[in-house]
Amino acid sequence: MSHIRFLSRKATAAIATIGVIGIIAARASYGMEALAESPKPRETMITVRPAMGLGARMGFFTLRLESAQQINDNTKRLRFQLPDPNSNAGLCLTSFILTIHKPANAWLPVIRPYTPINNFNEPGHIELLVKKYPDGRASSHLHSLKPGDTLTVRPMTSFKWKPNEFESINLIAGGAGITPIFQLIQGILNNPADRTKIKLIFGVNTDKDLVLKDELDAFERAFPDHFKVVYAISNPADGSPFYKGKVTKELLQKELVGLKDGKAIKIFICGPPPMEAFILGNKGWFSGQKGALEELGYSSGQVFKF
Template identity: 60%
Template sequence: MAFRWPFNVVTLRLQSVESVNQDTKRFRFALPDPNAYPGLSLTSALLTVHRPAWSLFPVFRPYTPISNLAEPGYIEFLVKRYPNGRASGHLHRLQPGDKLTVMGPIRGYRWKTNEVHQINLIAGGVGITPMFQLIQGILNNAEEKTKIKLLFGANTDSELVLRDELNTFQKRFPDRFQVVYTVVHPAEGSPYRKGYITKELLEKELVMPKDEKWRVFVCGPPGMETSLFGTRGWFGLFGRRKGILEELGIPKNRTYKF
C-alpha cells in the first residue's frame, strides 16, 4: 500500500493531465510501485506539499482522490484553480513527468458497509470530489446495498464536473443511485434545472426513510454550506441563524460536512 495509517510521505510522478473546463483539471499520478494500491479508506484525503521559490515555508492543501481506490498503480485528483490559490496554481503548472509530494492519509467520515439504508449527498462545484469517492466506493462494492441520492449544484453547465461518470453510475445502478443537477446560470437549451440548492428543492428531493437509517453529507462553497447549516452566532447564542437542514427537522447527528 502507498499510504499507511497513521501518516506518511510519498512522492508521485504526474502521468497525465486533462482539462475538464476553463479552470479545472484532472491529474493522474503514478504511485512509486505500479503494483501497489493507494491504501486509502472511505473517506480519505491527502495533503499536497510544495514550497514556492519566494517562500521559506511550504504550502499544504488537502485534496480528495477521485480515482477508484481498488485499482493499483495510480491516483487521481480533480483540482479547480483559484485566482490566488497557491496550491491549485502550482498543480495547474505541472507537466507530465513532474513530481508532487503528498502526505496522508487524512481520514474523513469513516464509512462502514451497509451502516445505513439511504444516504443523501449535497454537493456544490468541486465539492463533488469527496462525494464521488464515496459514490464509487459504495457502488463498486458488491456487498453494499445502500441507496444514494445526489443533489449536485453548480454555477454553469461546464462546472458540473464528473457528470459523465455520474450518469454512467445512474445507468448501471438505476435502483440504487439517482442524481439531480441544478445550475444557477444554465446554457441556452440546457437540460438541467435552473437555480440554487434551495429549501424547496431539498423538501422535494431528500430521501428520509421512516426507519431512520439515513444520513446527509454536504460539501460545497462556504455560501452553500452556511445556507444549509446556518450560523452559530456569538458563543452559540446571539445572532444564531438556523440553516435549511435544521429548518427541515434534520438532526445534526444525521449530517456530516466534508
C-alpha cells in the same frame, strides 16, 4: 518601534511554524491510527510504499505526475503514478490526501486537502480533480505541474464508511465539492455487498461546471435502483435540461429521501462556503443563522460535512 515589530513578526512566524508542524503531526498520527484501526475491505485497500526522501518518516510520499487533462476552463484532472505500479494507494473509504509544497518566496509550506477520485481498486495510480482559484496557492501550483514533475502528499482518513450502516444517504455537492462525494458514491457502488441507496443533489454555476457528469450518469444507468442524481444549475445555458437555480430549501425538501427522524439516514455535504452556510447554518459569536437542513427538521447528528 521597528525593532519591536521585527521581534513580533519573528515570534508570530515561529508560533505559526510550530502550529503548522503540530497540526501536521497531530493529523498525521490521527490518519495513521485511523488507517490502522479501520476495517479495510479488500476493494478499498491501497498500499503505498514510502518514498525515500524528505518527509518519508512522517508518512509523506512523493508522487510523479503522469498526465494532466484540462476538463473545463478552470479544472484539471491530474493522474499521478504511485511508487509501486503493482499496488493501489492504501486509502480507505473515505480518504483525502494532504498536498504540501513550499513556494520559493514563502516561509511556510502550503498544505491543502484534495480527494482522489479514481477507482481505489486500480493499481499504480491516483487521480485528482483540481479546480484552480484566482491566486489560489495550492491549486495554481497543482495546475502548473507538468508530466514528470513530483508532488509530496500525505494520505488521511475522513468519514469511516461502513457498508449498510445507513439504508439511504443523501449527498449534497457544490462545484468542486463533488470530489469527496464522488469518491463515496464510487466506493459504495463498486462494492456489491453494499446495498445503500444514494440520492445526489449536485449544484453548480453553469452547465460546463458539471464535472464528472459522464461518470455519474453511467453510475445512474448501471445502478438505477441504488443511485439517483439531480443536477441544479444557477446560471443555465439556453435549453439546459436541468433544474434551474441554486440549491434551495424547497429543492432539498422535494429531493432528499428518507425519514428526518430515522436512524437509517445520513446526509453528506461538500460545497463552497456560502452554500454550506446556507444549508448547515452559520452560528457564531455574531450570527445565529439556522441552516436549511435544521429548518427542515434534520438533526446535526444526521449530517456530515467533508
